[in-house]
Amino acid sequence: MMRRRTALLTGCTALVLALGATACGSDDPVSAGGGDGAKTLSGQTVTVAGVWTGSEQKNFQKVLDAFSAKTGAKTQFVSTGDNVSTVIGSKIEGGNAPDVVMVPQVGVLQQFAKKGWLKPLSAATQQSVGSNYAPVWKKYGSVGNTLYGLYFKAAHKSTVWYSPAALDQAGVKPPATYAEMLTAGHTVSDSGLAAFSVAGEDGWTLTDWFENIYLSQAGPEKYDALAAHQLKWTDASVVKALDTLGKLFQDKQLLAGGQKEALNTDFPGSVEKVFGPKPEAGMVYEGDFVAGVAHDQFGRTVGKDANFFPFPPVDGGKAPVVSGGDAAVVLKDGKNSKAGMQLVEYLATPEAAGVWAKAGGFLSPNKALDLAAYGDDVTRATAKSLVGAGDSVRFDMSDQAPASFGGTKGVGEWKLLQDFLRDPSDAKGTAAKLESAAAKAYQGQG
Template identity: 55%
Template structure:
C-alpha cells in the first residue's frame, strides 16, 4: 500500500470549480437534539475550514457539533479523556500506530455497515487497510498529505538553465548547476527531524521498493540491512556536499521547516528549491509574498530507483463512543460531499477517489491530489508515523535524532545504521 498528514495548506481561496455537483443524499439519520464531540489536532485556518465540514453535517442531520483541539500530543490527550471516562465521540488520529494501539486497547468502535459501504464506494484498498486492525475496520481517512514533492523558484531554475529533474542523478546535477549559478540549491529544515525521516523514506521507497519498505517499517529487517546502507549512501551524496545545501549541513541543522520554505521564496531567494509535502504551499501563502503556481512551483520527488516514490500521511477519523451519531459522522466523512467542502477552501488533499479534481482551489493542488489518487495502492504511508513514537515521532531521540546526526556526519553510514537499529530495537521491544 501506502502516503504524511495533515499539515498545512495552499492557502487557497474560496474554492475551485463553481459548478460542483449537488449535495448527495447520504441517507443520514435525524440527529436533532444530539451533540457530537469531535477531537482533532487542527487549529487556526485548518480548524476554521474543518468547522465548515461539521456545519454541513449539522445542516443535514440536525446534530450539534462541538470541536475540541487535542494539541500536538494527540494520543496523550485522548488517553487521558478515555481514562477519565469522557472520550470524544469522534477523533482524528495522525498516526497509524495510534489507531492500532487504541483498537487493541478496546477504545475504538468498529465502523457500521453504512460506513463500510461508503468506504468501499469511495476508497482504494490501501487506504481502507490503513484504517483497519486485525481484520476489523475502524477508521476513515479524511485528510491526506503527499510528501513526495519538491517546491522550487522558476526564476532561479531559469537563471541556472535547469528544468525540474525526474531522476536522482538529474536532481544532483541540477542542484550543482544551480549552486554554480550563485544560489544555494536546496533548503532543508534539518532542525525538525521529521523532515529528514521524510527525505529518507522517499529515497528508500524508490530505491528498495514497496516490499522492503513494509518490512523495515514493521522492523522485520534491521536498520543495519544493506538496503538501508544503500539509501543512506544515496542521501550522503546530498548531505555530504555543502555546496548543495543552503548553509551547508550545519546550516540545515539549524533551520526549521517553516524557515526552509521562507528562505527559498524570499527576495532575493535563499535557495532554489525546498523539500517537503503539499503543505509547503500553506507556508508560502501565509509567510511569503510568493504566489503558489507562479513564483512557487512543484515537481514530484525524483526517481531514485525504477519508479518515483509516493509517500503519504493522513488523519483518520475513528468512533470512540457507541451509537448512531458517531457512525453517521463517519459515513458523512467518507463521502465526496464532505471532502469537497474543505478542498474548495484550500489546504487539503483527500484520498477519496470519488472527489472530482475540479473541487480543488487551484491547479497546483489538483496536480498533487491527482498524483495521490493515481498512485492507487502503490503509495506507502509515512514510515516514522507507523513506528512507536519513541523511535519515529519524538524530538531529540530515535530516528529524528539519528538522522540529524547523520546529516552532521554523512560519511559515517555504519555508525548511523548502528544507532538507528539500537533505538529501533528498544522501541519495538527487541
C-alpha cells in the first residue's frame, strides 16, 4: 500500500516553520553508541523488516548505509509485503525475528505491543520525540504511557494533485472550499477533461476520501471517537459524510469514466489518468506520494507539470490534515535488538531524515529537519503543512482500525466503500454495513 514538533519550540525551529530554509543544530543520540570514528557496532548486523519495495526500499537503504558508516554495523532489509502482522508473527514463531520493524499501521503497532513483542524505546529516542515531534506522533507511537514506535516516514494525505495545464485551460484556480472544488471540477469537465481520476480498485484510497471529508465536516473529536469505535458508524455524522462523498461518486461529469471505470482503476492508474501521456482528468486526490509517481513513472516536473492544493474544508469546517506513516519498533525476540535500538535512536535524528529527504519521495514529522533538505518547493510545502499542523494532524483512520476492518482487500471498509462507489444511493444502509463489520472486527481484537 502507498501510504504516511513540538512540545518545545525553539527560536530556530520557529524560523524553520516560518521561512522553510533555516538550519538547526541538534544533538545526536547515536553518538554515545558510536559516532564517526567510533565504530562500536562493527561486526554486528541489524535486520530491518518493512513494506517498502522499489525506490522506497532503495532510498531507505541509503539511510541504513549512513547508519552503517556511523556505527560500523551491517544492515539487512527484508520486505514483508502489505501483510506485516502475519509475516512478522511467522518470523517470531520460527525463531527468525528481525530486530526492527517499520510498521505502517497504528492498529498493527498496538497489536504487536499487546502481544508483548515490543521493547519500549530508549530514553534517548523518547527525548528526541519529546523535543522534535508534535505530541500527536508520540500518542500514535504509544500504547498506554509507553512509547514503542518512532514515526520516521510520514505521508500527507490531505493533498489534491492537479495538472496546471488542465486547470489553466479551464480557467479555474485551486479552490478554497470543497463546494468550490466541485464547481471547479464541472468547469474542468466542460473544457474537455473529467474532473477527478478515482482509484476505486484500491479500497484504501476510498477510505482516504471519506476520512478527509469526515474530519473536516464532523471535527476532530468525532473523528477520534469513530477511529476508536467509541462512536458507531451509524451515527448521523457518518451518514452525512457518506452523502457528501456519494454526490461526487454519482456525478458522471466529475469521475473519469464514471463509477465503473473508477472501480477498475488502481492507484498508479489514477495518477496516469492525470499525468500520463494521454490525460483523461484534471485532478487526482491522494497523498504527497502522488508526486513521486507523476515524476518517476511519467516524467512530470513537480511544481511545473504537477502541483497540489490542500484538501479544502467541507461545509464550513477546518481544512483537514490526515496523515499516515511508518513507525520503527524494536522486537524483543530480535537477535540483535540492542543494536536495533541504536538504529531507532539514529532514525529519530534530523540527520537520518535528511538522507531520505534529499533522495526524494519522503516526508518527516521531525520538526528539527531543515526544510531545505527537501529537493523541491512542492515537497517543502507539503512538509511545512504537515509539520505546521502540529497536534491537529489526525492519523489515517482505517490504519488505526483492526486490519480485518480497515486494512484488508475485499472485506470490511475497503470493500464496503467500493460497493458504495458502485451504488452511492443508500448512505444509511452503507453506514449500517460499516458498523456491523466494525463491531465484529473490534470485538475480535479485544
